[in-house]
Amino acid sequence: MGDGRSARAGWFDDRTADETRDLVDWAWTTSFDDLPGEVVAASKRLILDHFGVALGGIDHEASLAALGVLRELGGTAQSTVLGHGDRTSVTNAALVNGISSHVLDFDDTHIATILHPTGPIMAAALAVGEWRGRSGRDLLRAHVVALEVATRVSRAIFPEHYDAGWHNSGTSGTIGAATAAALLCELAPGQLVHALGMAATQAAGHREQFGSMSKSLHVGKAGANGALAALLAARGFTAAPDSLQGRRGMFSIMSTGSRPATLRGGLGSEWEIFAVGIKPYSCGVVAHPPIDAVRQLRTERGVAPQDVASIELRVNPQVIELTGKQEPRTGLEGKFSVAFCAAIAMLDGAAGPRQFSDDVVTRPDVVALRDRIHPEADPGVGNSQAVAVARLVNGSEERVEVTAASGTPENPMSTEDLHAKFLDLAAPVLGERQADALLATAERLEELESLDELVAASVRPQPARA
Amino acid sequence: MGDGRSARAGWFDDRTADETRDLVDWAWTTSFDDLPGEVVAASKRLILDHFGVALGGIDHEASLAALGVLRELGGTAQSTVLGHGDRTSVTNAALVNGISSHVLDFDDTHIATILHPTGPIMAAALAVGEWRGRSGRDLLRAHVVALEVATRVSRAIFPEHYDAGWHNSGTSGTIGAATAAALLCELAPGQLVHALGMAATQAAGHREQFGSMSKSLHVGKAGANGALAALLAARGFTAAPDSLQGRRGMFSIMSTGSRPATLRGGLGSEWEIFAVGIKPYSCGVVAHPPIDAVRQLRTERGVAPQDVASIELRVNPQVIELTGKQEPRTGLEGKFSVAFCAAIAMLDGAAGPRQFSDDVVTRPDVVALRDRIHPEADPGVGNSQAVAVARLVNGSEERVEVTAASGTPENPMSTEDLHAKFLDLAAPVLGERQADALLATAERLEELESLDELVAASVRPQPARA
Numbered sequence: 001m002g003d004g005r006s007a008r009a010g011w012f013d014d015r016t017a018d019e020t021r022d023l024v025d026w027a028w029t030t031s032f033d034d035l036p037g038e039v040v041a042a043s044k045r046l047i048l049d050h051f052g053v054a055l056g057g058i059d060h061e062a063s064l065a066a067l068g069v070l071r072e073l074g075g076t077a078q079s080t081v082l083g084h085g086d087r088t089s090v091t092n093a094a095l096v097n098g099i100s101s102h103v104l105d106f107d108d109t110h111i112a113t114i115l116h117p118t119g120p121i122m123a124a125a126l127a128v129g130e131w132r133g134r135s136g137r138d139l140l141r142a143h144v145v146a147l148e149v150a151t152r153v154s155r156a157i158f159p160e161h162y163d164a165g166w167h168n169s170g171t172s173g174t175i176g177a178a179t180a181a182a183l184l185c186e187l188a189p190g191q192l193v194h195a196l197g198m199a200a201t202q203a204a205g206h207r208e209q210f211g212s213m214s215k216s217l218h219v220g221k222a223g224a225n226g227a228l229a230a231l232l233a234a235r236g237f238t239a240a241p242d243s244l245q246g247r248r249g250m251f252s253i254m255s256t257g258s259r260p261a262t263l264r265g266g267l268g269s270e271w272e273i274f275a276v277g278i279k280p281y282s283c284g285v286v287a288h289p290p291i292d293a294v295r296q297l298r299t300e301r302g303v304a305p306q307d308v309a310s311i312e313l314r315v316n317p318q319v320i321e322l323t324g325k326q327e328p329r330t331g332l333e334g335k336f337s338v339a340f341c342a343a344i345a346m347l348d349g350a351a352g353p354r355q356f357s358d359d360v361v362t363r364p365d366v367v368a369l370r371d372r373i374h375p376e377a378d379p380g381v382g383n384s385q386a387v388a389v390a391r392l393v394n395g396s397e398e399r400v401e402v403t404a405a406s407g408t409p410e411n412p413m414s415t416e417d418l419h420a421k422f423l424d425l426a427a428p429v430l431g432e433r434q435a436d437a438l439l440a441t442a443e444r445l446e447e448l449e450s451l452d453e454l455v456a457a458s459v460r461p462q463p464a465r466a
Numbered sequence: 467m468g469d470g471r472s473a474r475a476g477w478f479d480d481r482t483a484d485e486t487r488d489l490v491d492w493a494w495t496t497s498f499d500d501l502p503g504e505v506v507a508a509s510k511r512l513i514l515d516h517f518g519v520a521l522g523g524i525d526h527e528a529s530l531a532a533l534g535v536l537r538e539l540g541g542t543a544q545s546t547v548l549g550h551g552d553r554t555s556v557t558n559a560a561l562v563n564g565i566s567s568h569v570l571d572f573d574d575t576h577i578a579t580i581l582h583p584t585g586p587i588m589a590a591a592l593a594v595g596e597w598r599g600r601s602g603r604d605l606l607r608a609h610v611v612a613l614e615v616a617t618r619v620s621r622a623i624f625p626e627h628y629d630a631g632w633h634n635s636g637t638s639g640t641i642g643a644a645t646a647a648a649l650l651c652e653l654a655p656g657q658l659v660h661a662l663g664m665a666a667t668q669a670a671g672h673r674e675q676f677g678s679m680s681k682s683l684h685v686g687k688a689g690a691n692g693a694l695a696a697l698l699a700a701r702g703f704t705a706a707p708d709s710l711q712g713r714r715g716m717f718s719i720m721s722t723g724s725r726p727a728t729l730r731g732g733l734g735s736e737w738e739i740f741a742v743g744i745k746p747y748s749c750g751v752v753a754h755p756p757i758d759a760v761r762q763l764r765t766e767r768g769v770a771p772q773d774v775a776s777i778e779l780r781v782n783p784q785v786i787e788l789t790g791k792q793e794p795r796t797g798l799e800g801k802f803s804v805a806f807c808a809a810i811a812m813l814d815g816a817a818g819p820r821q822f823s824d825d826v827v828t829r830p831d832v833v834a835l836r837d838r839i840h841p842e843a844d845p846g847v848g849n850s851q852a853v854a855v856a857r858l859v860n861g862s863e864e865r866v867e868v869t870a871a872s873g874t875p876e877n878p879m880s881t882e883d884l885h886a887k888f889l890d891l892a893a894p895v896l897g898e899r900q901a902d903a904l905l906a907t908a909e910r911l912e913e914l915e916s917l918d919e920l921v922a923a924s925v926r927p928q929p930a931r932a
Binding site for chain 2: 061062065066068069072073074075076078089090091092164165166170197198200201202203204205206207208209210211212213214217218221225228231232235236237238239240242243246247248249250252253
């Protein structure tokens with residue numbers, strides 16, 4: 001960055017740490033044309049998946065409650081609420097769209113840090129991009145760059161930050177959202193440092209909320225707070241010069257360990273976007289390997305629910321830590337019960353939004369099978385792996401082993417499955433024809449002069465008036 | 467709480483910890499008529515002071531930047547922005563009013579935990595109370611109860627939480643704001659638990675931001691996020707049942723130690739509101755004892771700036787920790803430099819908003835005197851105490867000792883001084899006559915049927931049109 005770097009020196013406060021400064025400098029100077037084709041392709045897959053999961057979540061009671069509040073609060077018609085079509089303020093739209101994108105627990109995952117990056121980033125980026133009349137390329141650049149920034153912040157404080165109990169989609173997610181919003185607002189680099197500082201000091205979200213609606217609130221607030229940070233910075237609102245790395249800043253306060261070198265390591269050459277997986281199941285990514293394993297028992301070994309005396313699941317200890325609820329009471333809590341997830345995988349062969357409902361969680365046959373499933377922590381099992389041993393009522397035993405769960409970077413979702421997932425979520429909201437049209441529009445995102453067509457295609461058709 | 471308690475058992479989830487439950491139960495069942503007269507009187511003093519400091523801050527560049535953003539975002543005309551008179555959404559009004567109430571660092575302080583309780587609480591309470599047509603008594607009850615809740619949460623995690631680097635006016639402040647908003651929205655107790663949970667998981671704000679505008683953003687966001695939590699809870703949005711005390715909840719994540727017993731200790735008999743001080747100087751409360759000491763050198767010993775060879779300040783170690791900036795560059799940073807504070811106390815005999823400006827901080831005579839002032843940490847000096855030893859150019863020495871800083875509960879501000887502080891802040895905005903009228907209205911707060919008169923009196927008169 002030689003000459004350009006020194007020319008840009010005036011952009012930065014001399015108290016900003018070098019790693020933060022290099023990250024911001026890279027974020028600001030990286031244009032769409034700097035992005036390799038495979039990076040753009042990966043971004044388009046994640047953005048398409050985002051539209052699917054966000055549309056799938058728009059009628060969840062959490063999304064509807066938030067929408068009700070935001071209709072009451074009102075706002076300038078700047079940006080669109082996905083599905084419902086309300087035009088409201090940037091921050092309102094980001095809040096609801098962020099909630100609906102996460103409420104099904106079906107959004108993408110940066111496997112190394114269990115960060116769900118695209119929800120908060122797109123919540124802010126789409127709202128700001130629509131408002132400011134940005135192009136498809138602007139959106140792709142903002143998504144890619146913000147994802148690299150958010151995942152590097154997430155890496156810098158993982159695992160201590162997450163282990164302490166922080167929901168990093170709320171915390172690092174706010175950083176990502178602010179970055180995307182700042183780029184789409186065309187802030188100067190100095191303002192971008194302030195926007196990131198405001199994002200850091202607004203970062204929030206506790207894992208205690210897993211299983212309640214507030215888990216998705218974290219993502220909605222990350223989107224809205226990130227957008228607010230950019231808007232404030234654009235008007236000269238200031239944050240501390242070293243908000244991430246300073247003595248009382250984000251890394252020091254919110255993590256017992258940090259590795260700031262990750263902030264700038266591999267920028268522009270190693271792309272974290274390739275380490276983001278797309279989920280086949282609408283629950284925490286840690287429960288995916290055991291779900292895969294039980295589905296294999298069903299499809300490859302022909303095991304039926306009534307054959308099962310018990311199933312022993314050998315899983316990474318994190319699976320028990322995160323999804324160890326024994327008796328989930330609601331659909332949301334079901335996502336945090338690996339025994340329940342395994343039960344529906346055996347009964348329905350699926351673990352989608354339809355399975356994670358209050359009715360299914362309390363259904364007697366589900367509860368009976370769930371109670372015959374015994375998860376067991378095994379430090380020798382990797383976090384993309386699982387072993388399932390079914391003891392059958394006839395006395396025999398079936399054993400399957402998963403080595404790379406579906407949806408992980410090592411076992412990525414095929415384009416066909418991605419489209420099927422998208423249409424499965426979007427068609428019930430938009431109708432099949434419009435869902436197809438939205439998919440086709442998203443496929444040529446880099447050609448769009450503005451985001452209007454994309455946004456219009458993501459609004460549920462209104463019934464014709466009499 | 468015997469019978470009533472068991473009748474209310476159905477209100478609570480059985481997973482909510484007893485201490486949280488008792489606190490919520492007390493908050494919900496405590497009416498205005500339950501409040502002792504001295505408690506109401508203390509609340510009225512703090513509310514009057516709030517109007518003064520918030521009006522004093524409305525034209526600060528931080529308040530104006532936020533106002534600019536919120537005018538752009540727009541919102542339903544529910545609540546009023548103090549001073550400016552914009553009518554906007556509850557959350558927008560809470561955000562700007564919270565920022566303006568804290569940006570001068572002149573708002574009240576819960577001395578034991580360095581929490582500034584009334585800013586975030588009133589930011590939410592006034593906005594919700596105006597919108598919902600509540601009375602003066604409703605506002606007083608909400609302020610008192612929310613203050614007891616916020617200070618008890620603050621006590622439960624002090625000092626570990628604050629020492630780690632959290633700005634508890636942002637964190638515990640969000641809890642206070644949500645409580646006030648929930649009471650004024652007349653939520654059911656079960657919803658109040660969810661509102662507190664959403665407040666806990668939105669709680670944010672790092673001490674790294676001290677000296678930047680984002681310090682006041684914490685208070686504005688506490689008010690807005692607390693109000694949002696109440697509005698969401700009113701529509702059935704849920705949080706975890708044990709968001710404060712649960713294993714991955716606020717106390718565990720945001721503090722290395724906690725004492726949940728403080729949540730319910732002394733409720734209704736020991737009032738934390740009596741432990742809240744009103745500031746005579748517009749900077750961190752820890753710098754008040756040395757400012758008092760230097761003012762005594764000036765007024766009681768007749769020391770003039772040109773007499774001073776050097777001043778040694780013996781202060782509590784926290785003073786150095788919090789206000790140890792050697793070379794502040796801006797007015798905001800000046801608040802975090804005890805040497806600068808002492809210099810202006812000697813030069814101007816005051817430490818008000820006029821002194822904490824960029825111009826004063828960099829004035830050559832101020833810098834020259836500041837560099838002759840040497841603060842020194844002394845664990846033997848209490849946090850309301852200070853010793854100043856001036857070495858004079860004529861070779862003699864003057865020594866003064868402060869045992870209870872002005873504005874602390876042991877040395878409270880007189881009503882006359884409170885009124886003078888209020889008028890000094892409010893009159894330049896409202897004009898003297900209207901400032902007097904606002905004071906008179908606030909004095910009979912418990913008689914007001916609605917808050918409209920109070921709010922109208924706090925809006926700057928518009929110039930008559932030609």
